[in-house]
Amino acid sequence: MAAETFTFTPSKLIAGSDPDIITVPGTLLSGQNLAAGVLVESDTAGKWKVHSGIDGTSKEPLKKVAGIMVYAADATAADVNAIVYTAGNFFASQLTFPAAVNTNLLKQKFVEGTQIVLTFQDTGEV
Numbered sequence: 001m002a003a004e005t006f007t008f009t010p011s012k013l014i015a016g017s018d019p020d021i022i023t024v025p026g027t028l029l030s031g032q033n034l035a036a037g038v039l040v041e042s043d044t045a046g047k048w049k050v051h052s053g054i055d056g057t058s059k060e061p062l063k064k065v066a067g068i069m070v071y072a073a074d075a076t077a078a079d080v081n082a083i084v085y086t087a088g089n090f091f092a093s094q095l096t097f098p099a100a101v102n103t104n105l106l107k108q109k110f111v112e113g114t115q116i117v118l119t120f121q122d123t124g125e126v
Contacts, residue, residue, distance in 0.1 A: 013037065013094045015119035021088035022115065024067065028075040028082040035072045038096040039110070040084060042066040048082060053098035059106060065114050068095060087115030 013036075014021065028034065029047040040048040041063040052062045067084025074080065092107050095118075101110050104120050111118060 012091050014088065015091045016089035016117075018089060019087050019115050019117060022086045023070055023083050024086050025081065025083050027079050028073045030075050030077070030079045033072075033074045033076050034069050034082075035096065036069050037094050038069045039098070040066050040069060047079065048084060051098055054100050054106070054110070056100070059109070061110050065111055065116065068116065085116070089117040089119055092118040092120050 027047045028040075029043060029049040032049055034040070034050060039051040041051045043049055048066055051065060054061050067086045068090065070083040070085055073082040075082075092104065095107075097107055097110060101107055107118055
């Protein structure tokens with residue numbers, strides 16, 4: 001097996017040390033090319049894919065957030081190994097949410113029930 005090389009340069013991604021940062025290795029589902037900071041969900045086999053978003057009426061997440069991509073991973077041709085953050089305190093501005101998750105309130109609601117804490121740097125809506 002060839003050695004994999006990962007390059008990740010965080011730009012104010014980590015906002016604090018409470019809760020502790022936890023990373024988990026796993027598999028990114030084939031057919032995806034995801035950047036660092038993208039929120040993912042798990043499919044029925046436990047593989048990660050880009051999060052499907054929220055219900056348009058209730059504004060509830062369609063699935064629970066499984067984690068945040070630690071580094072970019074290209075699985076367009078086949079499943080690949082990847083690592084996600086499952087816990088930690090992150091700057092919301094550095095994460096990629098589904099398009100419909102466009103307010104701080106929805107972003108906060110989106111990660112409810114996880115160990116992911118969001119920190120907002122802007123002075124807009126809370």
